[in-house]
Amino acid sequence: MSLVMKPVRRKLDVRNGRVDLSHGSGGRAMAQLIADIFHDAFGNDWLRRNDDQASLDAQDGCLVMTTDGYVVSPLFFPGGDIGSLSVHGTINDIAMAGATPKYLSASFIIEEGFALADLKRIAQSMGDASRAADVPIVAGDTKIVERGKADGVFISTAGVGVLPHGLSLSSDKARPGDAVLISGSMGDHGVAIMSRRENLEFGVEIMSDSAALHGLTAAMVGAAGDALRVMRDPTRGGLAAALNEIAHQSNVGFMIDEELIPVKPQVAAACEFLGLDPLYVANEGKLMAICAPEAADVLLDAMRAHPLGREATLIGHVVEDERNFVEMTTRFGGGRIVDWLSGEQLPRIC
Amino acid sequence: MKYVDEYRDPKLAKGVAAAIAAEVDSGRIYRFMEFCGGHTHAISRYGVEDMLPNNVAMIHGPGCPVCVLPVGRIDDAIRLASDPRVTLCTYADLMRVPASRGANLLKARAGGADIRMVYSTLDALRIAEAEPEREVVFLAIGFETTTPPTALAIKQAKAKALRNFSVFCNHVLTPVAMRAILAGESDEATALDGIVGPAHVSTVIGARPYEFVANEYGKPVVISGFEPLDVMQSILMLVRQINEGRCAVENQYLRAVTHDGNARAQREMDEVFELRESFEWRGLGVVPHSALRLADAFAEFDAEKRFGVHTVAAADNPACECGAILRGAKKPTDCRLFGSLCTPETPMGSCMVSSEGSCAAHYAYGRFRDRSRARMERAAS
Ligand code: SF4
Numbered sequence: 001m002s003l004v005m006k007p008v009r010r011k012l013d014v015r016n017g018r019v020d021l022s023h024g025s026g027g028r029a030m031a032q033l034i035a036d037i038f039h040d041a042f043g044n045d046w047l048r049r050n051d052d053q054a055s056l057d058a059q060d061g062c063l064v065m066t067t068d069g070y071v072v073s074p075l076f077f078p079g080g081d082i083g084s085l086s087v088h089g090t091i092n093d094i095a096m097a098g099a100t101p102k103y104l105s106a107s108f109i110i111e112e113g114f115a116l117a118d119l120k121r122i123a124q125s126m127g128d129a130s131r132a133a134d135v136p137i138v139a140g141d142t143k144i145v146e147r148g149k150a151d152g153v154f155i156s157t158a159g160v161g162v163l164p165h166g167l168s169l170s171s172d173k174a175r176p177g178d179a180v181l182i183s184g185s186m187g188d189h190g191v192a193i194m195s196r197r198e199n200l201e202f203g204v205e206i207m208s209d210s211a212a213l214h215g216l217t218a219a220m221v222g223a224a225g226d227a228l229r230v231m232r233d234p235t236r237g238g239l240a241a242a243l244n245e246i247a248h249q250s251n252v253g254f255m256i257d258e259e260l261i262p263v264k265p266q267v268a269a270a271c272e273f274l275g276l277d278p279l280y281v282a283n284e285g286k287l288m289a290i291c292a293p294e295a296a297d298v299l300l301d302a303m304r305a306h307p308l309g310r311e312a313t314l315i316g317h318v319v320e321d322e323r324n325f326v327e328m329t330t331r332f333g334g335g336r337i338v339d340w341l342s343g344e345q346l347p348r349i350c
Numbered sequence: 351m352k353y354v355d356e357y358r359d360p361k362l363a364k365g366v367a368a369a370i371a372a373e374v375d376s377g378r379i380y381r382f383m384e385f386c387g388g389h390t391h392a393i394s395r396y397g398v399e400d401m402l403p404n405n406v407a408m409i410h411g412p413g414c415p416v417c418v419l420p421v422g423r424i425d426d427a428i429r430l431a432s433d434p435r436v437t438l439c440t441y442a443d444l445m446r447v448p449a450s451r452g453a454n455l456l457k458a459r460a461g462g463a464d465i466r467m468v469y470s471t472l473d474a475l476r477i478a479e480a481e482p483e484r485e486v487v488f489l490a491i492g493f494e495t496t497t498p499p500t501a502l503a504i505k506q507a508k509a510k511a512l513r514n515f516s517v518f519c520n521h522v523l524t525p526v527a528m529r530a531i532l533a534g535e536s537d538e539a540t541a542l543d544g545i546v547g548p549a550h551v552s553t554v555i556g557a558r559p560y561e562f563v564a565n566e567y568g569k570p571v572v573i574s575g576f577e578p579l580d581v582m583q584s585i586l587m588l589v590r591q592i593n594e595g596r597c598a599v600e601n602q603y604l605r606a607v608t609h610d611g612n613a614r615a616q617r618e619m620d621e622v623f624e625l626r627e628s629f630e631w632r633g634l635g636v637v638p639h640s641a642l643r644l645a646d647a648f649a650e651f652d653a654e655k656r657f658g659v660h661t662v663a664a665a666d667n668p669a670c671e672c673g674a675i676l677r678g679a680k681k682p683t684d685c686r687l688f689g690s691l692c693t694p695e696t697p698m699g700s701c702m703v704s705s706e707g708s709c710a711a712h713y714a715y716g717r718f719r720d721r722s723r724a725r726m727e728r729a730a731s
Contacts, residue, residue, distance in 0.1 A: 331396075337714070
């Protein structure tokens with residue numbers, strides 16, 4: 001019989017436990033946190049190898065890479081949480097290039113005292129989102145900071161995708177005459193977050209639209225190919241910011257029609273109450289596409305055939321305008337410009 | 351949403367627009383001032399100007415509380431906030447208003463001052479209760495709409511014997527400002543033909559205080575709701591009065607405004623506040639009896655007394671035309687800085703800060719018209 005005692009491996013007390021500084025110290029507690037929470041939730045061979053990096057097969061085509069930080073508050077909201085959001089958001093950034101997202105990495109900054117149960121729930125939700133999207137999380141990192149130095153948990157994800165040679169979408173490709181399409185209703189995510197923060201009720205619960213859009217974008221690339229010029233997910237700053245950015249980068253203007261932009265009635269009601277304009281409110285599962293005018297119908301059909309694009313619709317056109325204005329015919333019948341948002345104090349929504 | 355949608359119905363709007371077009375006398379120009387920033391915002395945001403005939407001009411008035419606060423008072427607020435004992439509570443809109451020497455509250459906060467953004471006086475009161483070791487000062491601004499809530503908060507503070515709450519009062523009076531504008535009119539050609547009267551202010555003070563506009567200045571007033579259709583209907587009512595040679599105070603906003611207003615709110619105001627001998631307005635200058643301060647019975651809650659505030663008048667940026675714009679004498683595009691040096695990101699004057707300010711509203715919603723108008727004017731000349 002050996003005299004060396006093997007220490008009993010205590011399970012992490014996920015139900016009542018809290019993250020403490022030892023979980024970030026590089027010792028056994030940290031290894032256990034990573035294994036029991038993250039490997040368990042993300043479950044794949046890259047992670048199980050426990051290396052400091054993941055080796056990925058070289059891909060044919062152009063590599064597309066992105067990174068994004070998530071600091072949303074509250075961490076859990078109707079229709080999602082910071083975990084699923086951090087997967088969807090990064091996948092979408094790659095998908096908007098017309099690329100196929102392949103791998104993700106995730107880095108966590110966790111505040112001392114954060115409930116392990118919440119961390120587990122967030123990790124599970126990330127794992128579920130990544131499996132559903134078929135984009136594995138192959139590398140990760142965890143840091144614990146002292147109480148008060150973070151707000152619960154911040155997540156940063158990076159992603160790699162592959163773009164077939166020959167395809168090139170970019171914000172400087174919009175041309176006068178091009179059609180402007182959106183995949184569905186505007187403002188759902190931001191309003192879901194804000195109504196949760198303000199404890200507002202509007203009859204029906206407003207759900208975030210957080211979703212991975214690479215299936216939809218693949219169908220769009222398949223249908224329109226080269227005629228597709230720009231894709232954008234209108235996140236922070238909403239549709240207004242996305243249109244203004246493209247107007248500048250392509251040196252064009254836009255003429256859109258407010259009446260054609262779908263906004264859910266409960267979202268419109270909440271915006272009215274909060275003094276917001278849905279065109280400036282963030283979306284996390286919608287996209288805007290600009291395509292050659294002759295491809296608009298084919299593209300719309302392809303979008304509507306996909307579950308995440310059922311409400312896809314044309315909202316206007318690209319016009320020549322050296323001032324790069326986004327002009328809109330209001331629902332009321334007058335005209336105005338849709339400018340960048342300036343200076344409003346909006347809470348952290350992504 | 352039904353309640354709101356019916357006041358933004360494009361079909362109804364077209365009907366009113368057609369009536370205005372049919373009834374205006376093409377041989378004359380109608381110059382109407384919308385007094386309130388709320389109206390300015392609605393007109394710009396919904397594109398109401400596009401639905402009016404060319405000879406109906408809307409002139410933006412001074413009814414934007416952020417815009418009319420003079421530089422000296424912002425300087426005072428910054429001085430108050432830099433007292434280490436003080437927590438200054440303010441509306442977010444005021445944070446970026448330019449003060450003297452390029453300062454503003456936002457920069458003061460970044461420099462360490464304890465400045466917090468609140469939605470109402472009651473939020474400030476709550477902070478005072480929760481943090482008894484802080485001297486909580488509420489930076490009160492606004493017309494008669496926001497005055498009763500301030501009065502209420504002061505009375506509550508008194509009832510609770512709060513020792514660490516005070517109000518830096520900048521409440522101003524609508525009818526006095528209206529009179530100052532009318533009294534200042536010198537040029538027949540740019541004189542106003544009528545006024546679109548305040549919505550929310552009038553729910554408090556009623557329709558009666560505007561009667562002098564009709565009786566002494568012979569100009570019609572139509573009190574108007576804040577929805578775009580309200581504004582269009584009010585414009586139609588003004589056109590009709592003028593065409594019929596009448597001038598009266600009419601009330602389009604019947605769903606909220608009565609002749610005498612809200613007696614209880616008026617009582618609260620009278621109890622807590624008293625008239626200042628004079629007060630400086632950005633644009634209108636020093637106007638006698640145009641603002642309120644705390645009455646003696648509530649002097650302990652007056653931040654000016656508690657901290658010995660002595661306002662020093664300070665000059666606006668000399669290139670900024672806010673003053674003339676607030677008097678209705680100029681348009682935002684008459685300012686050399688508009689859209690170049692002065693934008694919502696880099697405001698040089700107060701009218702570019704609040705979304706109710708004329709410059710901000712025109713910048714955010716109306717700029718696309720500038721070129722076409724310039725072209726039209728060139729074609730006409
Ligand atoms: S554009 Fe700016 S500087 Fe000019 S009047 Fe307006 S606020 Fe003042």
